[in-house]
Amino acid sequence: MPSQDEIFSMVQEVLVDALGVDDDEVTREATLIDDLGAESIDFLDIVFKLEKAFGIQIPREELSPEDILTNSQYVQDGVVTADGLAELKKRMPWADLSDFEAEPKVQNFGNLLTVGDLCRYVDAKVND
Amino acid sequence: MRWFWVDRFTEFVSGSHAKGIKNISLVEEAVDEYCPGYPFLPPTLIIEGMAQMGGILVAEHFLFDKRVVLAKVGRAVFHAPALTGTTLHYEVRLDAIQDDGGTVTSTSHCDGVLQAEIDLMFAFLDEGFLVQGPLFDPDDLKGMLQIMKFFSVAVDANGNRFPTYEKLDADPVGPSGTDRS
Numbered sequence: 001m002p003s004q005d006e007i008f009s010m011v012q013e014v015l016v017d018a019l020g021v022d023d024d025e026v027t028r029e030a031t032l033i034d035d036l037g038a039e040s041i042d043f044l045d046i047v048f049k050l051e052k053a054f055g056i057q058i059p060r061e062e063l064s065p066e067d068i069l070t071n072s073q074y075v076q077d078g079v080v081t082a083d084g085l086a087e088l089k090k091r092m093p094w095a096d097l098s099d100f101e102a103e104p105k106v107q108n109f110g111n112l113l114t115v116g117d118l119c120r121y122v123d124a125k126v127n128d
Numbered sequence: 129m130r131w132f133w134v135d136r137f138t139e140f141v142s143g144s145h146a147k148g149i150k151n152i153s154l155v156e157e158a159v160d161e162y163c164p165g166y167p168f169l170p171p172t173l174i175i176e177g178m179a180q181m182g183g184i185l186v187a188e189h190f191l192f193d194k195r196v197v198l199a200k201v202g203r204a205v206f207h208a209p210a211l212t213g214t215t216l217h218y219e220v221r222l223d224a225i226q227d228d229g230g231t232v233t234s235t236s237h238c239d240g241v242l243q244a245e246i247d248l249m250f251a252f253l254d255e256g257f258l259v260q261g262p263l264f265d266p267d268d269l270k271g272m273l274q275i276m277k278f279f280s281v282a283v284d285a286n287g288n289r290f291p292t293y294e295k296l297d298a299d300p301v302g303p304s305g306t307d308r309s
Contacts, residue, residue: 017202041199044229045249052224060228 001127002054008119014049015115018042028116036115050118056125063113063121065091069106080104094120132276133177134218140282142291143222146185148276150177150216150236159212169210171244174236175201178246181220182232184278186250189225189285192295195263199229199251206244214238228252262295270296 002010012026019036032038038046047058061067065088068074074084085104089097095117100108139147152169154160162170179198187196210216220234229251236244253263262269273279273296284291 041251044251045200045202045231048224048226048229048231048249 004119004123007054007123007126008115010053011050011115011119011122014046014053015118018045018049026115028114028119030115031111032113032115032118033111046118050122054122054126056122058125062091069109075106078106080106080109092117092121094124131176132180132272133173134180134276136277137181137281138277140185140188140278142283142285143189143225145219145221146181147220148177148181148218150174150218152210152212152214152216154212167212169216171204171206171210174206174210174216174244175204175246175248177216178218178220178232178234178236179248181218182234182248183250184273185220185222185232186225186230188282188293189222189230192266192269192293195253195255196250197253197263198248200249202231202247202249204244204246208238208241208243210236210238210243216243223247266296 008028012023015021015026015032015036016023019038019042021036025036030036032043032046043064047060047063050056051058068084068087068091069080071084074081074087080088080100085097085101088095095112096114097112100112133150134148135151137146137148139145150169152159154167156169158173159167159169162168183196183198187194215238217237218234219237220232223231223233225231229249231247231249234246234248235242236246264272279290282291283289
């Protein structure tokens with residue numbers, strides 16, 4: 001099983017390749033959209049590259065919980081409810097949702113994912 | 129002018145790979161005018177040829193039921209110009225596929241020498257996005273595949289030669305009730 005440092009190094013390589021960024025830009029704290037400039041189509045590319053690099057399968061809903069964010073049971077007036085937050089935490093235990101919890105607007109969710117989150121997600125998959 | 133950048137398929141195995149050729153002729157405007165005095169096939173049109181073959185490889189995997197578009201050129205390395213009077217031998221291999229899209233890796237060889245390496249990613253448009261229904265008229269797509277000799281060489285997922293596809297025969301029964309296929 002790869003170590004956390006090895007996972008970070010491989011994720012970094014994937015993101016450099018997929019997004020055309022320099023490796024020193026890919027820090028654990030960097031957000032994929034704001035800091036690294038990822039666009040929606042890049043996420044599909046990143047998923048393909050991660051699957052290949054780590055030999056894992058990544059179901060769409062695991063990285064992109066659209067079903068929760070568009071469910072009226074979990075979202076009211078564009079804000080994720082306490083039940084919705086609980087569901088997101090259950091779905092994405094590897095993601096740091098603390099900033100999002102402070103202002104849980106659906107529109108803020110898009111830029112949530114960091115490189116560190118991605119590494120923790122992969123770590124959970126490969127060490128499952 | 130028809131936007132065909134592969135002359136014909138020479139091999140097609142569903143879910144695996146496709147091979148084809150592109151002859152480069154001085155009569156083609158894009159070849160003659162791209163770099164006046166030094167005619168060669170522009171690299172972007174080699175990518176386009178690979179995208180046509182790769183798009184068909186991906187679309188065929190889903191029996192032409194997905195709205196496949198080229199989403200990203202992951203890598204494109206050209207080792208030599210594609211000069212007039214030569215033939216490029218393209219090979220496109222399906223790398224990964226899932227419900228949202230697919231990736232292919234491809235090569236171009238000229239006289240047995242590696243000429244280009246290109247990786248592409250395709251995505252599938254959600255139904256209703258941009259336009260309703262298929263991106264191609266099924267008859268046009270089938271006609272293009274026939275011109276490119278796809279049906280002459282293709283082997284489908286079950287290993288059958290001369291495959292047929294329901295989606296390419298959207299209206300197989302004509303107004304008079306006669307089968308047009």
